[in-house]
Amino acid sequence: MSGYGAQDMALPLRRVLMRRPGESLRKADPAAWHYGPRFNAEQAIADYDGLVRLLMDRHVEIAWLGERDDGLADSMFTADLSLVTAKGAVVLRPGKPARAGEAALHEAAFRAAGIPLLGRIKSPGTVEGGDCLWLDAETLAVGRGLRTDEDGIAALSELLAPEGIDVLGYDLPLWRGADACLHLGSVATFLARDLALIFPPILPVSFYRLLEEWGVSMIEAPAEEFRDSAGMSVGVLTLGPRDIVMLDGYPRTRAAMEEAGCTVHLLSAEALCIGCEGGLGGLVCPILREA
Numbered sequence: 001m002s003g004y005g006a007q008d009m010a011l012p013l014r015r016v017l018m019r020r021p022g023e024s025l026r027k028a029d030p031a032a033w034h035y036g037p038r039f040n041a042e043q044a045i046a047d048y049d050g051l052v053r054l055l056m057d058r059h060v061e062i063a064w065l066g067e068r069d070d071g072l073a074d075s076m077f078t079a080d081l082s083l084v085t086a087k088g089a090v091v092l093r094p095g096k097p098a099r100a101g102e103a104a105l106h107e108a109a110f111r112a113a114g115i116p117l118l119g120r121i122k123s124p125g126t127v128e129g130g131d132c133l134w135l136d137a138e139t140l141a142v143g144r145g146l147r148t149d150e151d152g153i154a155a156l157s158e159l160l161a162p163e164g165i166d167v168l169g170y171d172l173p174l175w176r177g178a179d180a181c182l183h184l185g186s187v188a189t190f191l192a193r194d195l196a197l198i199f200p201p202i203l204p205v206s207f208y209r210l211l212e213e214w215g216v217s218m219i220e221a222p223a224e225e226f227r228d229s230a231g232m233s234v235g236v237l238t239l240g241p242r243d244i245v246m247l248d249g250y251p252r253t254r255a256a257m258e259e260a261g262c263t264v265h266l267l268s269a270e271a272l273c274i275g276c277e278g279g280l281g282g283l284v285c286p287i288l289r290e291a
């Protein structure tokens with residue numbers, strides 16, 4: 001497969017960029033990386049392999065970023081470092097300083113895959129992919145918070161404007177503080193173009209209004225499961241419209257999605273997602289989403 005372009009959050013996932021955790025995760029100091037008490041590197045790697053099997057069973061093509069012992073413990077969260085458009089990849093600049101070295105890995109992977117580089121976010125701006133949600137191919141909503149800042153949003157907007165893409169910024173709350181990971185995608189995930197899973201207590205009001213304007217139906221994630229999952233219950237992986245992978249152990253969130261017509265696949269990945277403070281959706285950088 002050679003196509004690229006993923007300006008949509010829910011079209012069928014065909015091709016992705018991933019990085020299997022290995023030595024860098026094994027050697028990670030949990031306090032330095034802000035990993036939680038459920039962190040366990042060996043279990044996280046086993047959890048990750050479960051996700052890979054699920055994607056391979058579904059014939060999703062995986063382009064691999066090779067694992068090296070380079071100390072980039074968070075680098076399995078590939079969704080945060082790039083956005084892939086129909087015109088090429090945009091390599092982002094993470095707001096978490098320890099992740100800065102990941103950008104070069106992504107650039108090299110796109111070069112190797114023959115995917116042109118549309119641009120990159122440069123200092124001083126920061127943008128993380130977890131903050132970026134496509135409403136349609138011409139409209140990108142971006143959360144402005146601790147990981148993505150005003151300079152980054154301005155730079156992304158300038159880069160994408162010639163492609164006819166509007167970039168809209170939405171303020172995120174501080175929530176659990178400067179060291180924690182909170183993205184726009186932590187509080188809203190598209191399950192289909194017209195359906196989103198949201199966590200209302202910390203959803204930006206203006207973004208909520210935008211979803212209403214766009215006619216998006218919203219499912220509210222149960223608060224106690226959001227809390228018990230340390231905020232990871234909303235960050236599901238959308239394989240295709242209403243075709244969802246979520247963390248096992250959150251039955252009320254699952255039931256809410258099933259009632260809205262979703263097929264839900266469960267993955268046991270506590271050590272990986274709750275331990276490493278990232279959602280399932282963050283583990284996959286879509287290269288191609290296509291009907």
Ligand SMILES: NC(=O)NCCC[C@H](N)C(=O)O
Nearest residue numbers: 077130181276277278279282
């Ligand atoms: N999009 C995502 O779900 N990203 C998760 C990133 C987790 C990683 N530990 C971080 O703090 O950046």
